[in-house]
Amino acid sequence: MIITLNALNVMTASSLSFLTTTSPSSKQKNKLNQLWGEVEKKQRCIERYQAKLDDFYHDFKASTEKQECAVCRATEKWIHHLLSFIPRKTIKGPQREALYDWIQDELTILESNPFNPVESTALREAFNQSLLALPSNKADVDVMTEDQIEALREEMFMMLGYEIDISCDELMAMMEEPQKFHDYLQSVMAEQKQEEHTAEDDIGWGAENFFSQTNGENYFEPSYHQANDTLYSDKEIIKLYFQLAKQLYLDKETGEDEKSEKSALMQQLSQAKKDKDVAALFILAQQHLPDHEMMMDEGILEPLTMALTEKIGQLNREYQELQHSNDLKSLIWQRFGGCNKAARQKGLREYRAHLQKESQDLLAQCQEIKTVKQIQQRLKQRMELSYFDNPYF
Template identity: 45%
Template structure:
């Protein structure tokens, strides 16, 4: 590959060595750009494959979940649901709303559902006389909250009593706590994934930072260097669309001129240099020692940013990355099979929700469901606390 030559006019006897170093950095940048483009194309391609196959089925299960939430809300005004079971009912509604909000394909307005939920809580509370809350009831509520969040919450007795008397505040508190918990878990998972594969751990990357200069490599001083001004003019002359007769080339150069103008607007000297590498391969840029160091630092910085971008695509929580991590393993046939199976499961899930709507029609039936949930939570807590460790010794 032919690269634009950068000559250090202050140390001509070392220019060959310096040129080789810069050439290696340029090639490293291009290699990592190509890698990122391939990975991004893979994410984009699989997302386009995923969307028409799965999106409509995600809508089906979201619609079913919304109907199930609406069905659960019909039980909120029922005064015969009391104590821990009422707390469990509120927690169940909150859980289903959170599931809907976490689904990137969700077409259901959870805002409307939440507002309706709050209005039901207010209406229900207005019909209930203020009652004395015993210490045993407060302790039971604390234990329920511990089972829900896995930690003892810093709530005073007065705050708990206020939530009991104002269920809409209790619902809002649960929503805030679940949101914080989900955000913290997502950050922890991202950190766990990234910390073992950061560029600084030298796990296969063929570069390391040799600069710890607090000065930004893409500073205005570098961009406004006379050599960069001359380079900009050469690029503008080379890429000007008015000099092209061929319509396709004219359109291409129009796009390139827009990139060049953006680089000028951003004072992005490295962008100019990278465009020159491609479009002015025979150009010789005369640079002093300070400029050489800045270019070198800029290349190291660019490599670091490219690696950071690659890490984000691999471990980020955007929808395309998550879909690829979950369903993108194996070959094309394997991925197609996985998507088919997942789509089938979504339909089964939706059908199960509609079946529950049809079956859970009385308070007694709902109580049984609530008791099952509470019992399962107790089992989960026992396992979490290691209650059965003695049997494993």
Template identity: 40%
Template sequence: MNNLVVTPLSIQATSKPSKSGWGRVQKLWQQIEKRQARNQRYDEKITNFLDQFRLELEGTEQEVCAATEELIAHLISFISRKSIKGSMRDTLYDWISEEFDLLEANPFRIKSSEPLREQYQAALSKAHPEDEAYEPSKEDYDLVRAEVSAITGLDIDLTDEQLKEMISHPDSFIQYLESLREQAAKKEAKSEDGADFDDDTFSFFDDEEDEPWFNEADNDISALFENKDINKLYKQLARQLHPDRIQDTEKKQQHHELMQQLSQAKKEKDIFGMLMLAQTWLPDFEMNLDEKALNGLTQNLQQKLDQLEIEYHQLKAGPDLKSQVWHRFGGGNKNSRKKELEDYRLGLTKEAQGLRDKIQSIRTVQDIQLVLRQRRDRFKPMFPSFGGPIDLSDIDEFFDFFD
């Protein structure tokens, strides 16, 4: 057996465990501590940089948002003009949608865009109450059947009315397509094998030379968590940290957070996290680990080390705001970062002024028609008309043809 004791600095062996196994545990423990410290320093660094960014540039970012909102409201005011129709009207709607996308993608936006969107929808309803939903023809439905048949290899046994009803309820239509795919898969299986097979028809263990399906390392980790002293460690920590034992309000909150850490460590099977808590709250706690459990401890610590490396790369290029801001502006030295932030601030100021200049330049229907014509000629339509080929790989786009 390997007798280990928790101390304020690490875990130590009190007997003579496997030299190679124990040496590996000590090395992993030290590496984990180093990577935790590195990740914490890096996180503090990029968090402080985000604070600096907010202090210097958040107000300017919000100026761009405000100018974008003003432009959207201004464009909405032209929806009621009956002389803007056809492709020009579609271009206007596309422009408004584009500005909404830019506004809502800005993480520094402080106002909800919902009131503005409601204003947009109200303007659409008021300006075009006579517009009716497009009514597909028989040829349109035949085209849908042909497209779906080409994808599934099966005939679509639905009347026009049934197809129309399903198209009106996308979830039902998707379920129907899934059922067709399942039918196609079963049909193919029968044609190849001549009969259906149950899941138990074949056994993974018929051939004694087959490799086991499980990972031996995972088995060792399971042995670690089945160790009675590991379970005892958790129970004693839970008893020591439980906030119900504390009367002082401030300390109760601290113990509540510590209990959350312990619960998270148990959930994630993070032995290192449990032992770190034990260093403070259960010093001199002794554990007995057999060789298999010691191997499980080694594997568990290696997983923790790998996870810390993943977290480090996520900090460097993750989806959260502080990582994105650092990735965009954090390169180079302090002076170069300062210059880049200043250049960016000037660019934002210019962008906000440009949006307001655009509003001032569009005062009449003639003004906006000129701009819409330029936009229409510059950008090609993103999707084909209903009469063109339908790509069912994007079901949302498909349903748009029936709006």
């Protein structure tokens, strides 16, 4: 049996044609044609949706990134302004905690903005230095009371988000030289980050079961693995792979754009080989080897049918994941893209106006709030709002 990949370009019921030496049944023909048509349909849906996300993200950046950056710059100024109130001794107790929380909130908002041009690490360092410069942190260790030590621990907890694991004596000794305490905090934070990375690397994925079960469903049955191995070891599939590798060979190109394109295609080919994804090979072949012919005996039909069936399931999952992804492009589309073009443009205009007002408000606050009394009034308002949001905390 001969399957011509040239025929795969035809988006009709005869998208697979057979030149017979041993002719398969019409039922087998129809099944393969139906499956291949579904593969191409799903592939086109994914490509169109991804192109829509890419285009809208490009438009968003071009029209709105400037305003996003302006908000970040204004937030930076506002954080510096809030930091200037940390040394004020008349800000005490719950109000001081509210001030620290406010700074933490603003830092978190700034760091979570994907368009943030501000070096937020330097802002956090300024926050740390402001805390270390407090008079209580420079007190004579001989006169520091237990209450002062516990207050310092609480300040460090609010700053770091976790308790520091050192004794009272060690803490008092560090207070003699704040720089040593600062160095200690930096080492603790670095160690915590390292532990987080190590924990991610050591996650157990269930080895042999990870690819066999997902949410209780067996997407990759043993029979599929066996059939796929049989199909991918077929001499015609191997021949197709090497023909594609030859066609997509990077060094044949002289232009940088062409080399970049070929490099991306070679990565697709390598991934298809790694995944034993025959349908992906066919898709590449129909684009880059339109005249290639494959002679496949009838024993390959069943594995090929199973491979195309699995490919359809895989493409369905990819499409669902793309629609509900948490990556930046998807989130922007989910926020602004669910309408017609006119509504999307209106939504973006309103959002830009909102960003512009937010920037102006932040800068205005820097000018308006000059005294301790004024910041205390704002802190009181934040504490009241926090109480009504969480009356039991």
